[in-house]
Amino acid sequence: MFGLFKKKMSESAAAIVFCVHINHWAAENDDNIKKDFLHYFLKDTVMIDDLAPHSDGLFNATVAECSKALFNLFPLPQALRLRNKVYDAMGVMGQTTLFEFFMDAKNDPDRHLLQNDPMNEMHAIPARLLEYWLGEKLRRLYVKMGDVELLSPVELMFISEAMSPMFMFWKNFQNNYKIIESDETVTDLMR
Numbered sequence: 758m759f760g761l762f763k764k765k766m767s768e769s770a771a772a773i774v775f776c777v778h779i780n781h782w783a784a785e786n787d788d789n790i791k792k793d794f795l796h797y798f799l800k801d802t803v804m805i806d807d808l809a810p811h812s813d814g815l816f817n818a819t820v821a822e823c824s825k826a827l828f829n830l831f832p833l834p835q836a837l838r839l840r841n842k843v844y845d846a847m848g849v850m851g852q853t854t855l856f857e858f859f860m861d862a863k864n865d866p867d868r869h870l871l872q873n874d875p876m877n878e879m880h881a882i883p884a885r886l887l888e889y890w891l892g893e894k895l896r897r898l899y900v901k902m903g904d905v906e907l908l909s910p911v912e913l914m915f916i917s918e919a920m921s922p923m924f925m926f927w928k929n930f931q932n933n934y935k936i937i938e939s940d941e942t943v944t945d946l947m948r
Contacts, residue, residue: 767939768835769946771930772842776850779819779923780812787812790919791890798912803896806889817852818886819920821859826927831936838938845943859885883916884908 766774791808799856801900824843827836862881888895899906930936 758932763933763935765937766934767941768842768936769837769845769939769941769943771934771936772839772943773946774844775823775926775930776820776843776846778926779823779852780816782923783812786919787815790815794912794915794919797915799897800837801895803891807894809892813852813885814889815920817847817855818859818882818889818916819923820847821856822882822917822920823859823923823926826924835936835938838907839936842943846947848849849944849947855889858889878923879917880910880913883913884919886916887912896926 787816791805795803795805795808820843827839827843830906831839843852844856847853859882862885863878865881865885887898891898895908896906898908898912900909927937
């Protein structure tokens with residue numbers, strides 16, 4: 758009740774648990790999500806071997822997508838610290854460049870080519886994941902709308918739904934732990 762009896766965990770430890778949990782989830786689910794996507798949307802035109810290998814794309818995209826929840830669940834100063842700790846954890850895991858690719862998705866100058874509503878940030882990260890997976894083959898997913906070819910919102914919703922099992926991570930974590938500020942760093946804990 759009111760967090761009085763919750764276990765305490767530092768912000769650094771919480772960020773590490775978050776990243777490691779999603780890394781395991783992505784490793785277990787990457788192949789099945791890709792196979793389902795190919796089955797429903799690309800049939801036999803693209804094979805699983807044509808997609809970006811490994812689960813790093815799904816992992817980084819899901820961490821970026823789930824990190825948006827920090828600002829809805831925590832006071833702004835703590836949300837900023839937690840986001841920075843997540844960046845630190847991703848850096849120690851060797852994922853900084855790819856993670857930034859997904860975190861910066863809403864600023865993509867070509868976003869209008871990837872979704873019907875460029876002002877809608879909800880599909881920015883799923884669009885970037887498809888771009889990462891498919892590269893130039895992404896054009897095979899475009900649908901013609903007037904004079905413009907765009908990604909269909911159906912594909913983007915499929916990717917969002919595939920990541921959805923992780924969307925409640927921070928809410929569930931917050932329900933079980935009191936996340937506290939401390940002097941320990943992510944780097945110190947991950948050594």
